Amino acid sequence: MSSAKTLPRKFVAVDPSKCIGCGICEYACSSEKGEVNNWNPIRSRIRVVRMAPVFNFALTCRGCHDARCVKACPERAITQSEINSLLIIDEKKCKGCDWCVQACPHGGIAINAETGKAIACNLCNGETRCIQACPEEALCTVDSDEAADSHFNDALAKLPAQTEQLAAIVKRKDWKPLITAAEQRSERIAEKIDAINKRAEDKKAAEQEQ
Numbered sequence: 001m002s003s004a005k006t007l008p009r010k011f012v013a014v015d016p017s018k019c020i021g022c023g024i025c026e027y028a029c030s031s032e033k034g035e036v037n038n039w040n041p042i043r044s045r046i047r048v049v050r051m052a053p054v055f056n057f058a059l060t061c062r063g064c065h066d067a068r069c070v071k072a073c074p075e076r077a078i079t080q081s082e083i084n085s086l087l088i089i090d091e092k093k094c095k096g097c098d099w100c101v102q103a104c105p106h107g108g109i110a111i112n113a114e115t116g117k118a119i120a121c122n123l124c125n126g127e128t129r130c131i132q133a134c135p136e137e138a139l140c141t142v143d144s145d146e147a148a149d150s151h152f153n154d155a156l157a158k159l160p161a162q163t164e165q166l167a168a169i170v171k172r173k174d175w176k177p178l179i180t181a182a183e184q185r186s187e188r189i190a191e192k193i194d195a196i197n198k199r200a201e202d203k204k205a206a207e208q209e210q
Contacts, residue, residue, distance in 0.1 A: 010084040010141050013148035014058045018138035022055030023048050024192050028133035031200045032124050039077050046130050054162040056193040059107035061120040069138035072103035087120040094118050135188035
């Protein structure tokens, strides 16, 4: 059996060619962290970036080797676990100065608006809820920057053709395929939201019974 010291780096990556910018990953993350009753995407450890109808993506901590956020913290509140290089944030030391956020080249760390403390993805302790919740299966775990960046490069290569296709559809005013696709997507999103809410309700009920 592998020890904690031998577990490789692992983090959540996105395929922009599949991402629709729905934000369900943010909802799933906030719910898993116990913030479902006051959900807000800025409380999520994963962030959706919406750039265009055909190019959206999500950002989260990459557990970088020799992480810049760790070096930038003046309070030494951030360290890295030997398990998947995940960030460990000491809330007692963190002053919310934002230096870690400025230092991160991937947009993977943020300041919780309520607590004023730094927050970052911890892979849900092995149960990556954002990946499970994504209705388009746009998220996965990878173990290198190269693997994550390949999704972006492939999506960028497809962008001109996708934009041209969308423009052609709009010119033809052929709305039926778009409406059908949108309805199917809405059904998938609704199913994922129901599953997230049910999990949160079951978790709350279990806590009340204890």
